Amino acid sequence: MRYSGFRVIKEALTGHKGWTPAWRDPEPQDHYDIVIIGGGGHGLATAYYLAKEFGQKKIAVLEKGWIGGGNVGRNTTIIRSNYLLNGNEPFYEFSLKLWEGLEQDFNYNAMVSQRGILNLIHSDAQRDAFIRRGNAMILNGADAELLSVDQIKARYPFLNVNDARFPIKGGLAQHRGGTVRHDAVAWGYARGADSRGVDIIQNCEVTGFRTRNGRCLGVETSRGFIGAGKVGCAVAGASSRLMAKAEMRLPLESHVLQAFVSEGLKPVLPGVITFGAGHFYCSQSDKGGLVFGGDLDGYNSYAQRGNLPVVEDVCEGGMAIFPMLGRARLLRMWGGIMDMSMDGSPIIDRTHIDGLYFNGGWCYGGFKATPASGFCFAHLLARDASHPMATAFRFDRFEKGLMIDEKGVGAQPNLH
Numbered sequence: 001m002r003y004s005g006f007r008v009i010k011e012a013l014t015g016h017k018g019w020t021p022a023w024r025d026p027e028p029q030d031h032y033d034i035v036i037i038g039g040g041g042h043g044l045a046t047a048y049y050l051a052k053e054f055g056q057k058k059i060a061v062l063e064k065g066w067i068g069g070g071n072v073g074r075n076t077t078i079i080r081s082n083y084l085l086n087g088n089e090p091f092y093e094f095s096l097k098l099w100e101g102l103e104q105d106f107n108y109n110a111m112v113s114q115r116g117i118l119n120l121i122h123s124d125a126q127r128d129a130f131i132r133r134g135n136a137m138i139l140n141g142a143d144a145e146l147l148s149v150d151q152i153k154a155r156y157p158f159l160n161v162n163d164a165r166f167p168i169k170g171g172l173a174q175h176r177g178g179t180v181r182h183d184a185v186a187w188g189y190a191r192g193a194d195s196r197g198v199d200i201i202q203n204c205e206v207t208g209f210r211t212r213n214g215r216c217l218g219v220e221t222s223r224g225f226i227g228a229g230k231v232g233c234a235v236a237g238a239s240s241r242l243m244a245k246a247e248m249r250l251p252l253e254s255h256v257l258q259a260f261v262s263e264g265l266k267p268v269l270p271g272v273i274t275f276g277a278g279h280f281y282c283s284q285s286d287k288g289g290l291v292f293g294g295d296l297d298g299y300n301s302y303a304q305r306g307n308l309p310v311v312e313d314v315c316e317g318g319m320a321i322f323p324m325l326g327r328a329r330l331l332r333m334w335g336g337i338m339d340m341s342m343d344g345s346p347i348i349d350r351t352h353i354d355g356l357y358f359n360g361g362w363c364y365g366g367f368k369a370t371p372a373s374g375f376c377f378a379h380l381l382a383r384d385a386s387h388p389m390a391t392a393f394r395f396d397r398f399e400k401g402l403m404i405d406e407k408g409v410g411a412q413p414n415l416h
């Protein structure tokens, strides 16, 4: 069923009896050409592009819970391509371009909203760094604008520019950045993949890999063995645990990241704003809630909940930049498990086992990467070669010293 304005009107006039389920609920088959493990944004996008762009047939996505229950439905919904380094910036710009046409592409309203992102500058050194970043973005075909204090005052009159503890000295804006309704991304990709014949199998946990002579033959699951020509793993925070079943030890750690939503308010924030003198980012959802977050909890965990010291830290950052936040009531907070690589950048690569492929290490930034990650992983699975945008994201960069250390803070996951 195609969704359209005409369809909404027709259904409204006929009692909403014609809507069909957005995707099927099939029983797993014995064998697929390609099995994707993980029904998050990346797994579903991979299946979608495999079917749509790479002409692959007989694909299944295996999800241990329900689709959208992982980080794709837990993140703070920010999309942007304001990266600095060569391995990263072209990839994230590719992703932003895919976001721009995504809703028409998969015929689903994911509420892609290019309301802009503003990174505030609080020191001269930070201005230099942001000018460098903005130039790198422009050189890679992205948009970037350095805003003066006067421009910030005019566009964001609620910001306290002069008398704050950390006065604002300017900002780097990316007007094409913004937000997307996170779980609708999972649903849109699921619907698009299902309509192209992909089996999305929920409540199906992968518990092991069956291999023979260095080749992966399929996966053991809570619903029995499923054979596969190729297996792609995209399980985000569960990466280390899953790949340990294939006797792989990954250069990843799992960390908790929290997110917060206030009660609904009238429109106050026109876009995404990040505080430059601490780690705090905030946007306003279409329902009116202020959606915000900050640092990782800073220790390894697989628990999807956070702790109070980080709540305090995030609130301090928020109050420093938006004292008005202190009047808003917090509605909800939660945690998600981040797959943190040692240089803060992702991995899309084959493994040492034939037919077994890996996608992970997305850290804080995997939501914005969802379309490009799915596209590049689909390319790798279909053609057995890295997509040109993802050649820097291979395992061997750790062995060869070719890290993409976006923040330049060394091999300490808690600092990325």
Ligand SMILES: Cc1cc2nc3c(=O)[nH]c(=O)nc-3n(C[C@H](O)[C@H](O)[C@H](O)COP(=O)(O)OP(=O)(O)OC[C@H]3O[C@@H](n4cnc5c(N)ncnc54)[C@H](O)[C@@H]3O)c2cc1C
Pocket: 037, 038, 039, 040, 041, 042, 043, 062, 063, 064, 065, 066, 067, 068, 069, 070, 071, 072, 073, 074, 075, 076, 077, 078, 079, 204, 205, 206, 207, 234, 235, 236, 237, 238, 242, 257, 258, 259, 293, 334, 335, 336, 337, 338, 362, 363, 364, 365, 366, 367, 368, 369
């Ligand atoms: C609080 C928070 C805020 C964030 N904010 C942003 C942001 O603003 N912008 C941004 O770009 N990124 C953000 N991120 C990061 C982003 O959400 C993740 O990097 C990205 O969603 C991870 O990819 P995914 O969607 O495929 O993961 P997930 O949705 O977690 O998908 C992985 C799936 O694998 C399934 N799975 C695990 N093990 C198995 C198994 N054995 N068998 C079968 N299935 C399995 C899980 O149930 C899960 O559904 C944030 C993350 C968090 C936690």
